[in-house]
């Protein structure tokens with residue numbers, strides 16, 4: 001305890017002193033705060049004492065803090081190679097043919113130049129929140145929406161959550177102005193309302209400064225700040241910079257049109273209602289008819305799109321119910337055919353099949369459909385032709401300047417709730433897929449790739 005407290009008559013306080021004596025020193029501070037009592041104690045200084053000494057106004061508390069200086073010691077700790085080997089991109093050494101082997105020296109140089117420019121345009125059109133590393137400084141008193149905000153082009157968004165959490169007590173007691181400055185690049189700042197006693201400069205410009213000696217009013221005004229986009233763009237990121245004293249913060253603002261979601265009619269919810277079949281065909285008309293017949297038998301009424309690039313001298317019309325036969329230019333190619341087929345799909349899912357595939361009584365498309373319905377996978381595939389294992393891991397490894405395709409015959413984990421179904425990067429040419437997701441990626445119809453996807457026999 002160590003409190004020497006000598007009240008004259010107040011019985012309540014006397015009682016409090018006794019209770020306090022019994023339960024420990026928790027009440028010590030309490031009666032130090034009671035007015036008109038001297039409280040000479042030999043206990044250590046508490047934050048409240050400092051608060052009183054500095055005269056914290058009502059509604060404020062003053063805290064002492066112990067600020068850890070940045071660790072400046074020996075930073076050369078040996079890294080554990082079992083951990084570092086997994087950091088970042090997986091390095092690679094290409095053992096197959098290199099891309100540049102397909103070009104002469106001069107052609108390769110020229111190609112690199114145009115590719116670089118092309119890449120620049122591509123990345124510029126795809127700004128992404130995740131490209132912005134927003135380091136939040138733990139010492140900073142600035143509270144702000146660090147994850148960023150969305151705004152429609154030429155529309156405005158309130159910078160909700162802006163607040164200064166603490167102030168330098170000494171500056172505060174001197175009555176000096178507190179100032180917050182905001183900068184934008186593709187927009188201006190406006191105030192929803194002006195707070196009395198706050199001076200604002202640069203309203204409706206890209207550089208706003210607000211000043212007041214009163215922390216309360218400053219925070220009240222900060223809650224009224226609106227960012228309005230002035231430079232039209234359908235998909236762009238602006239960065240709002242905020243400065244307070246020696247602290248700063250950045251708020252990414254994603255300027256983006258509302259994204260319209262693809263939603264598809266579900267009919268009665270059967271495979272026939274929710275799945276369109278896409279077939280790329282080339283000459284093998286008997287097979288195509290067998291495929292169509294197998295649907296008539298097991299999933300009657302399913303719409304089938306056949307994209308056919310057979311040469312005209314051997315082209316035949318396929319006239320079957322629920323079948324749409326599209327004739328393409330001769331030898332247009334495998335991927336061009338898939339793209340054409342996909343462009344005609346109006347259901348949530350599509351089933352891709354080669355022309356020589358057909359369904360068997362044991363084919364359960366419901367299982368693939370259920371997998372897509374209940375997981376976030378975009379593509380679901382089953383084994384066919386009694387192949388046991390046909391999934392693989394295919395991915396690009398390496399870094400920006402040196403990368404390789406890696407393809408491994410393997411799969412990842414088993415899917416929860418779907419025994420014997422495994423996650424993989426790649427499957428064969430029989431798969432049920434989400435139309436919107438695959439449309440967003442598409443297939444490469446470049447003539448150079450045209451016949452690489454699949455070897456067809458005539």
Ligand SMILES: *[C@@H]1O[C@H](CO)[C@@H](O)[C@H](O)[C@H]1NC(C)=O
Nearest residue numbers: 091092093398399400401402
């Ligand atoms: C990219 O990978 C190659 C091969 O592993 C390596 O030699 C090179 O230093 C890497 N470059 C960068 C920028 O990491």
Ligand SMILES: *[C@@H]1O[C@H](CO)[C@@H](O)[C@H](O)[C@H]1NC(C)=O
Nearest residue numbers: 136137140243246247248249
């Ligand atoms: C912003 O603050 C960080 C420390 O949190 C500092 O390193 C940086 O220089 C500041 N930036 C500006 C433009 O003041």
